[in-house]
Each structure stands twice: as C-alpha cells, then as structure tokens.
Amino acid sequence: MFENNPDIEHNESLGEFLNSRGYSELFVKAYLIPICGSIWSCSSEGVLSFSAYSVLSFCRNHYLLQLFGRPQWLTVKWRSQNYVKKVKEELQSNGSQIIANCEVELVSETEKGCVVYCKDGSEEMYDGCILAVHAPDALRLLGDEATYDERRIIGAFQYAYSDIYLHRDKNLMPQNPAAWSAWNFLGSTNDKVCVTYWLNILQNIEEAGEPFFVTLNPEHVPKNTLLKWSTGHPVPSVAAYKASVELDHIQGKRRIWFSGAYQGYGFHEDGLKAGMIAAHGILGKCCTLQANPKHMVPSWKELGARLFVTRFLSCFITTGSLTLLEEGGTMFTFEGTGKKCSPKSVLRVHNPQFYWKNEDEDLKDAQMRKISLLIEKARIEKKHEILEIGCGWGSLAIEVVKRTGCKYTGITLSTEQLKLAEKRVKDAGLQDNIKLLLCDYRQLPKTYKYDRIISCEMIEAVGHEYMEEFFGCCESVLANDGLLVLQFISIPDERYDEYRRSSDFIKEYIFPGGCLPSLSRITSAMATTTRLCVEHVENFGIHYYQTLRLWRKNFLERQCEIVALGFNEQFIRTWEYYFDYCGAGFKSHTLGTYQVVFSRPGNVTAFSDPYRSWP
Numbered sequence: 283m284f285e286n287n288p289d290i291e292h293n294e295s296l297g298e299f300l301n302s303r304g305y306s307e308l309f310v311k312a313y314l315i316p317i318c319g320s321i322w323s324c325s326s327e328g329v330l331s332f333s334a335y336s337v338l339s340f341c342r343n344h345y346l347l348q349l350f351g352r353p354q355w356l357t358v359k360w361r362s363q364n365y366v367k368k369v370k371e372e373l374q375s376n377g378s379q380i381i382a383n384c385e386v387e388l389v390s391e392t393e394k395g396c397v398v399y400c401k402d403g404s405e406e407m408y409d410g411c412i413l414a415v416h417a418p419d420a421l422r423l424l425g426d427e428a429t430y431d432e433r434r435i436i437g438a439f440q441y442a443y444s445d446i447y448l449h450r451d452k453n454l455m456p457q458n459p460a461a462w463s464a465w466n467f468l469g470s471t472n473d474k475v476c477v478t479y480w481l482n483i484l485q486n487i488e489e490a491g492e493p494f495f496v497t498l499n500p501e502h503v504p505k506n507t508l509l510k511w512s513t514g515h516p517v518p519s520v521a522a523y524k525a526s527v528e529l530d531h532i533q534g535k536r537r538i539w540f541s542g543a544y545q546g547y548g549f550h551e552d553g554l555k556a557g558m559i560a561a562h563g564i565l566g567k568c569c570t571l572q573a574n575p576k577h578m579v580p581s582w583k584e585l586g587a588r589l590f591v592t593r594f595l596s597c598f599i600t601t602g603s604l605t606l607l608e609e610g611g612t613m614f615t616f617e618g619t620g621k622k623c624s625p626k627s628v629l630r631v632h633n634p635q636f637y638w639k640n641e642d643e644d645l646k647d648a649q650m651r652k653i654s655l656l657i658e659k660a661r662i663e664k665k666h667e668i669l670e671i672g673c674g675w676g677s678l679a680i681e682v683v684k685r686t687g688c689k690y691t692g693i694t695l696s697t698e699q700l701k702l703a704e705k706r707v708k709d710a711g712l713q714d715n716i717k718l719l720l721c722d723y724r725q726l727p728k729t730y731k732y733d734r735i736i737s738c739e740m741i742e743a744v745g746h747e748y749m750e751e752f753f754g755c756c757e758s759v760l761a762n763d764g765l766l767v768l769q770f771i772s773i774p775d776e777r778y779d780e781y782r783r784s785s786d787f788i789k790e791y792i793f794p795g796g797c798l799p800s801l802s803r804i805t806s807a808m809a810t811t812t813r814l815c816v817e818h819v820e821n822f823g824i825h826y827y828q829t830l831r832l833w834r835k836n837f838l839e840r841q842c843e844i845v846a847l848g849f850n851e852q853f854i855r856t857w858e859y860y861f862d863y864c865g866a867g868f869k870s871h872t873l874g875t876y877q878v879v880f881s882r883p884g885n886v887t888a889f890s891d892p893y894r895s896w897p
Contacts, residue, residue, distance in 0.1 A: 297330035316467035324442040325470040336518035353611040410537040438525035439544040441514035450492040451504035474499040516544035577610030584634035658897040666733035672740030676703030693721040731761040738769040749807035757812040763887035766880040775800040814880040823874035834861035
C-alpha cells in the first residue's frame with residue numbers, strides 16, 4: 283500500500299523526492315509542475331516545496347499519473363450553490379438556526395462554553411464551537427486567547443493567494459483552439475501561477491456565445507471581464523502535513539474544534555471530511571471515513587465489449603433513462619426521446635465482466651457469485667461470528683473466512699457432508715476459524731448468540747408445520763444487531779396450499795417430506811414467532827434454469843461412471859427427468875429462488891451507512 287511504502291518519506295519535499303530519484307526535467311517542467319500549479323494555484327517554486335507524500339497520494343487518488351483509463355470527473359448539477367441550498371434546507375427542517383450576514387470578530391472560551399462576539403455588537407453563548415474557516419481566519423478569531431499549540435499547529439497551514447478574473451477573453455487561451463483544455467497553464471510570474479480554466483468544459487455550461495473563462499494572476503486585466511476577486515488556497519506543504527498529524531492535540535481541548543479543507547488537500551471533499559470529524563468529535567463519537575473507491579480499469583478487450591454495449595443502449599433505449607455508474611466514477615447515461623414516461627434507473631458496475639455475456643460460463647463461477655451475494659448481503663466483517671444452518675459441503679464456510687477472517691460455525695445432519703467439509707476446511711488451513719457440527723438447529727444453546735445467520739436452501743426440508751419453530755430458533759440465537767439471510771426455492775403463493783396437500787414427482791422420487799415454501803409462508807412464519815422484519819428481497823430463479831441445464835449436461839456426459847458405481851438406467855432417467863422438470867419450472871417462472879435479508883427493527887448498527895446499497 284502507498285501509505286505503508288518505506289520508500290516514501292512523509293517529511294520529504296516534492297523537489298527532494300524528484301531529485302533523489304532522477305526524474306527528468308521534461309517530466310517535471312512539462313507535466314508535474316503545470317498540473318500541480320493548476321490544482322493548487324501555486325508558482326513553480328512553491329510546487330517543488332510541497333510535501334511529496336501529499337502530492338503523490340493526491341495524484342494517486344485522482345489517477346493523474348496514468349496515461350489511460352482515467353475516471354470521469356463529475357460535476358454537481360447547478361454547482362455548489364445547489365448542495366449548499368440542500369444542506370441549509372435539511373438543517374432548518376431539523377430545527378437548526380442559521381444566522382447569515384453576521385460577521386464574527388472573536389470567539390472566546392469561558393467556564394460555561396464559548397462566547398461568539400459579532401461586529402454588530404451582539405454576542406452569543408454556546409456549549410462548544412466549530413471554526414469552519416480558513417486557518418489564518420481561525421487564529422484571527424481566537425485572538426490573544428489562542429494557545430501555543432493552536433498557533434503552532436494551525437499556523438503551519440500555508441496559503442497561496444491569487445487575483446482571479448471571470449471573463450470571456452480568448453487571448454488568455456492557447457492560440458490553437460485544438461489545444462484548449464479544461465486547465466490551461468500559462469506559467470509563473472512574480473511568484474504566482476497564471477492559469478486559465480475553461481468553465482464551459484469544467485462545469486458543463488452549454489450557453490451559446492463567447493465561452494466563459496476564469497484566469498488566476500494574469501499579466502494584464504482580461505478583456506470582457508465580468509468579475510474580479512481575490513482569495514487564498516491552502517497548499518500541501520511539508521509543514522501542513524506535519525500539522526495535520528497533530529490536529530488531535532488541539533481538537534476540542536477548549537470546547538473548540540477546527541474544521542476546513544486545509545486539513546486535507548484543500549478541496550471541497552476535504553472540507554466535508556474535516557466537518558464530519560469535527561461534528562463527531564463534538565458529539566464524543568469516533569468518525570470512520572470511507573476509503574476511496576477502487577477505480578475500474580478495463581483491458582483493451584473489455585473496452586471493446588463496453589463500447590459494443592454502450593452503443594447498443596444508445597440505439598435502443600427509447601424512453602426514460604439508464605445510467606451505468608462504474609466503480610471509481612466513470613458514468614454513462616442513455617436517455618430516450620419519449621416524453622410521457624420518464625423512469626430513471628441506475629446500475630452500479632463493479633466489474634468489467636458486466637459487459638460480457640458468456641453462454642458457456644463455468645458453474646463454479648456462478649456458484650462463487652451466489653456465495654458472494656450471501657456474504658455481501660449479510661454484511662460480514664472480521665469481528666462477526668457466523669452460523670450457517672445446513673452447511674453443505676463447506677463452500678460458504680471456506681469462502682467467507684478467506685474473505686473476512688470471521689469466526690464460523692456450520693451445522694448439518696449429514697455425516698457424509700460433515701466428513702467432506704471437515705477435510706476441505708483442513709486442506710484450506712482454516713480449522714482455527716471454522717467449527718463444523720453434526721447438530722439439529724433446535725439443539726443450539728439459546729445462551730450463545732451469533733452476529734449473522736445464513737441458511738441456504740435448507741428450509742425446504744423443515745416442513746410447513748415447523749417453519750414458525752425454525753424462525754423462533756433463529757431469533758433465539760441471533761444477536762441484537764444481527765442479520766439473518768435466507769435462500770430458498772419457492773412456489774407461487776396462489777399454488778402453495780394446493781401444492782403442500784398434494785403429491786408430485788419431486789415429493790415422490792427426489793425429495794420425500796420436502797416442502798417448497800411460498801414467499802408469504804416465509805414472512806407469515808417470521809411475523810408469527812419473531813420480531814424480525816424483511817430488509818431486502820431478491821428473486822433470481824431464472825438463473826436456475828441455466829444451472830439445471832448444465833447439471834443435466836454434466837450428468838449425462840458421465841453416464842458410464844454412474845453405471846460403473848452400480849446405478850441402473852431407471853436411476854439415470856429419473857434424474858434426467860428431474861433436471862428437465864425443475865428447469866421448466868424456473869424457465870416458466872413457476873418456481874423461484876429467493877434471497878431474503880431479515881433483521882429486527884431499529885438495527886442502526888448493521889445499516890449505519892446510508893450510502894451502502896445492496897449488491
């Protein structure tokens with residue numbers, strides 16, 4: 283990982299890093315300095331004094347050091363004024379008071395909290411205060427009361443100051459329009475950077491007429507200037523990096539918290555992170571920030587497949603809109619021309635294989651995807667203890683422990699399954715994390731609780747009369763903030779009562795005593811005996827049609843081996859008919875395969891992340 287790379291010295295400047303590793307002058311002057319100067323509004327000399335660690339980590343996060351496959355940058359519609367308005371409305375709807383146009387002159391600590399003194403002579407007492415302003419402004423507001431550590435740490439954050447012009451003067455762009463880009467670096471003058479931003483591209487402005495530009499520190503005032511202002515931008519110096527590590531030494535010490543983009547790389551997302559940390563701090567809570575999403579970089583072959591799919595969607599979507607949002611931010615939107623109906627759908631693409639349709643896909647790959655769905659829907663982490671009711675041959679046990687490092691207990695009533703599963707676990711070297719038991723779910727001790735319970739196609743063997751008891755047993759061993767994930771083959775609700783009272787080929791020859799539940803039978807049993815509620819439902823029964831066709835194919839290809847084991851032609855015909863019989867049920871949607879997630883009401887622990895969607 284970049285953060286743990288011993289070759290990256292956190293206190294090393296960018297200039298020192300480049301010199302010590304022999305980077306060419308052309309790379310530095312023609313790419314790195316212009317790109318950093320455009321990002322942080324800083325002169326060439328200033329760029330070389332930046333923290334190498336901060337610059338390289340920023341470039342890595344934004345994929346600025348790769349030639350191909352860079353992610354798409356997204357702009358909030360109607361720009362920052364839109365989300366500022368949304369946040370303001372949300373705060374006010376929750377009873378917050380927003381005082382505007384009131385300049386603060388001083389923030390002073392008292393025994394009871396903080397006093398805020400305003401320029402109009404008013405003053406307000408608060409239990410605590412978050413200074414969400416630039417670092418120099420924070421020290422100015424604290425005045426003489428600022429402590430030594432506050433001055434030392436906050437004072438270490440440096441800024442580059444610029445005169446900024448909004449204008450429509452093309453003379454500050456490259457002479458050749460083909461060379462125009464969103465950022466246009468014009469060099470450094472008087473220790474300041476000169477760069478022009480093409481707003482029509484950056485902010486998707488489609489207005490006709492002369493384009494809009496923003497230029498920092500031009501040698502002369504641009505023609506057709508619409509607005510001028512001056513401001514400062516935090517720069518990622520070595521001193522700033524050192525200070526960011528020490529922020530905990532001053533946060534909340536005098537009931538005063540510090541927040542601002544300067545605590546990161548100096549941009550909006552850094553201000554958001556700093557605000558979240560300060561807000562959690564004032565509430566006495568720990569703030570865990572999300573990791574950067576992994577950017578999906580397709581191969582040339584996968585790019586071709588994506589191009590084919592996107593062209594197809596562009597041609598054939600006639601109403602509403604479909605958005606493909608790839609891992610890392612790349613987005614494709616397809617809109618129809620129909621005006622009467624405007625449904626909108628968003629698909630999150632986590633793997634380039636999404637763009638491939640492989641008719642001959644391996645059963646093992648499909649099985650692993652099913653197991654992955656169960657693991658992801660159960661939201662399993664390393665700290666969790668997992669119970670699987672009906673552990674089968676141990677596939678889920680091995681995969682979930684490999685992925686998460688959790689503790690796992692599996693129960694089965696089959697001695698043959700237990701024997702093989704134990705061997706597979708031993709071969710994988712996972713005996714310390716996996717415990718397999720020959721046990722009925724009704725024999726589980728009620729005093730021991732599991733964080734997650736998974737049962738995959740076992741409830742079909744429970745029987746109609748005992749489903750309430752099954753759910754009662756599950757709830758009795760499920761932790762307060764636990765999740766139960768159930769997968770089962772289902773019969774339609776309208777046929778359930780007739781089906782369970784009659785007999786058919788499956789009940790007679792394949793699954794004596796079995797009972798495929800309907801979805802409503804599952805939910806009614808749940809509601810009768812437990813406090814559980816349904817959190818998520820998915821029916822992927824149509825996939826089982828292809829599965830059964832492959833099972834049939836594999837089975838018939840090995841007829842000779844089956845006969846050699848002592849089985850006769852009747853046995854083979856029985857199972858061939860079973861594969862066809864069930865396959866027809868799934869293809870006609872008269873059979874389904876559900877995965878259902880259950881939890882108790884108020885489970886904020888399992889569902890604390892509002893941005894985490896179901897797989």
